[in-house]
Amino acid sequence: KNILSSENIDKMSYSEYLTLVSRPAEDLNVSDKGYPVGKIVTDHLWYVACEIDIDDLHNYETDKDYSIKFPYNNDTAITMKLYRILSEVGSDTAVLIFETGTLPANFNYLRHQTVQIVSEYYTGCRIPISALRVVNGQAGVYVLHGSKIVFKRIEPLYEYDGYIISADKSADDASYIAKNDFIVTKGKDLYDGKIIE
Secondary structure, rough: OOOHHHHHOOOOOOHHHHHHOOOHHHHOOOOOOOOOOOOOOOOEEEEEEEEEEHHHHHHHOOOOOEEEEEEOOOOOEEEEEEEEEEEEOOOEEEEEEEOOOOOOOOOOOOOOOOOEEEOOOOOEEEEEHOOOOEEEEEEEEEEEEEEEEEEOOOOOOEEEEEEEOOOOOOOOOEEEOOOEEEEEOOOOOOOOEEEEO
């Protein structure tokens, strides 16, 4: 029947998608040889379907390119076009269907695997939130400079999983944290200029 074939991508509904992914692949054989429907075929075009919270749907639009990262494929990132959005009124989720003609080398085309949709990139210094301090109204961290502790300012860009990404402004201003600074993550009575023995 080719239920999850590329020919059906254009007409598949949200409900049909949910029904298909809830069934074991072994129940959906496309031939007498038992090939599971939904196995990604390494053709010139292939698709990835991702279920997301309906509240996040406003971040996506069709015909726009997104970076799709495959963590269990050595973090391979592939640019894919958002081909279709499947949704229904009153549902808590929606389904994004991405399309690409890119066929990366040594890629594991599993039927079901984790993907990450990368919508924004941040570059800078990754800092544990536990290391943050406020000195004279300025947010920053203490870093080890030789045998002394020095306070360095930060400019937070993004916060996630107990970390902050701070802009690296050290090239313009030495009072900001820089790449390769040794951050003091714990300690009492910390102050600028304190000597560590």
